Amino acid sequence: MDFASFIGIISGLALIISAIFLGSSDIAIFLNIPGIMIVIGGTIAATLVTFQFKDTMSAFRAAFIVFSQDKQNPQAMIATMLQITKIARREGLVALSRVDADSPFLKRAMNMASDASDEDYIRKTLQADIDSLKMRHYVIQDVFKKMGLYAxxxxxxxxxxxxxxxxxxxxxxxxxxxxxxxxxLTTFYGSLLSTVIFNPIAGKLKARTILEIQTLEIIRDGTVSLLGSNNYLAVYERLSSYVPAHQRKPAGMGE
Known part of the structure; x- marks a missing residue:
């Protein structure tokens, strides 16, 4: 679970509710059912007009996944690609088809590499997948951005x-x-939903997309580098550029 996001939303709501309690002894004055209906109902209606229903549902599923799963670690993927480089040097490219991978993208890259596909073909094919993911994620982010405007x-x-x-x-x-x-009150409801819920979720989705794209690019470049030189240090130097210098781990030439 992404505790930073969870703590951020909970603490934000807690501070606002605390301020309401401190400033007023009657919390009921902040509750207005027609106002809630206008803001929430209107926001959902406008969102459904703007986007297809499936895109809206995908956005909410993506938001749940973002808050329930830990973020990807590019350093871990670099280590995986280096381990794959060792396998390729010891057992040959054919052995890459037997690599156990949770990522469908990594599995596809390994299958193409094991078939000795052309480097340029592999690069373009994997880049097409990355571009497609960017577009899908852009729509998902845009759902929450628009909700942040509509509310x-x-x-x-x-x-x-x-x-x-x-x-x-x-x-x-x-x-x-x-x-x-x-x-x-309705202005209050709209501002609350926009600043505490919708815009932060859109920002979180964008940050996760950047990490996911970075991970896929590591797989793409690692696969192409492996086919080009099949050299552990060459692959390490190529992939280590994806992380800041102070976070890079030693090459660890354990071959």
């Missing part, structure tokens, strides 16, 4: 509705204060 907009819309209803009752001065408070 405050529907909050403002709810506020305008409340103000219209309030102005229709100007002959009753006692109702103006409570009506204004209710009108402003």
């Amino acid at each position: 405050p907009a529907f909050g403002m819309l709810g506020t305008l509705i409340g103000l219209i209803q309030m102005l229709a009752q100007l002959d009753n001065p006692e109702s103006i204060g409570p009506s204004m408070a209710v009108a402003l």
Whole structure:
């Protein structure tokens, strides 16, 4: 589980709720069912108009995966590719087809390498997969980015509705204060969802996409380097450029 994301959302909500309790003894004044319906219902409706239903559902599934799984470690994939280089040198390229890999992308790369496919063909094929993943992830990120825009907009819309209803009752001065408070609640709901939920999720998805793409690029370059020279140090030098110098592990020539 990604505890940083979990702690961030929980602490953000906790601080806001604590501030509400400290500033008011009546928490009920912050609850308005019609306002919640306008903001949440309107945001979902606008999102479904903007995106296909399957893309919207994929976005929510992706968000769940991001928060339930640990992030990928490029350093671990570099170590895997170096281990594969040792296997190729000891047993030949044909042995790569027997490499046990959880990643379908890595398995595909190993199968093409074991078939002695052309380096340029392998590079272009794997790059096409990476580009396709970028586009899919862009749509998923965009779902939450758009929701982060729609929520405050529907909050403002709810506020305008409340103000219209309030102005229709100007002959009753006692109702103006409570009506204004209710009108402003929808703006509060929209801003809360945007800043604490939707935009942070979009940012987290983007960060995870960058890590995943980096991992796939390590597999791509590692496979091509392995076919080109099949040299442990050459593969290490090529792949180590993907991590900062102070995080690089020694080559460890354990052949």
